[in-house]
Amino acid sequence: MSGTPKQGFGPAFRRWRAGRPFWGGLLLTLGGAEILLTEKASLKVIMHIGMQGLAGYLLPVVMVLCGLLALLSPGQRLFYSIIGVMSSLGTWLTSNLGGFFIGLLLGAVGSCLVFGWLPDQEPRRSRRQRRKEAGAATEAGVASEAVQVP
Incomplete structure (x- = not known):
């Protein structure tokens, strides 16, 4: 037995999910x-009806492929999101x-989420912590100024 603690599937999945437009691709x-x-x-x-059938x-197959490709290859997410929203609207x-x-609404919302996802954005938790720290520092600065005024 090794002395290192086991990391479960959860943290690894969260790291993988953070590096791609997960919710948009899933939708x-x-x-x-x-x-x-x-x-x-x-x-x-369908074959009797022709191209319309x-x-x-x-189009739904293209939607599924665009969603999966957005998850597996997030570098091309803009292309997949545009094709995905066009396919979604075509299914009307x-x-x-x-x-x-x-399906149309799920596809359109998912495509918009894929399009709007930014890979270099920091996690929300650290942004919240930074705001709290900045707020605490501001309050501390205001309190110290109030004490120094004669």
């Missing part, structure tokens, strides 16, 4: 999956009104 993937699951036509019917399956016409609006 985009879930939106595409929801639209795929609400499709009712079989592949035989094929687009009903193609091709896939049961965008999976009864749920």
Whole structure:
């Protein structure tokens, strides 16, 4: 037995999640999956209908791929988010009104979150701590000035 404490899956997952647009990619993937699951036509019917029917399956697959690629390759997140939002909006016409609006909204919100994610932003916890420390220092400065005034 080694003397080092075991780190669980949680801290490693949090570090991995912090380095990518996790929630946006997840929402985009879930939106595409929801639209795929609400499709009712079989592949035989889709091939008979033609390109319009094929687009009903193609656009949600593109949404799922863009969501997964945003998670796995965050360096290209802007491209994936633009393709993802265009695919989400395209499902309005091709896939049961965008999976009864749920998949369309999940895909659009997820794409916006992927687009707005910044990789070099510091974690929120440290920003809060810095604000508290700055506030405490300001209060201490005001208190010391009040004491020094004759």
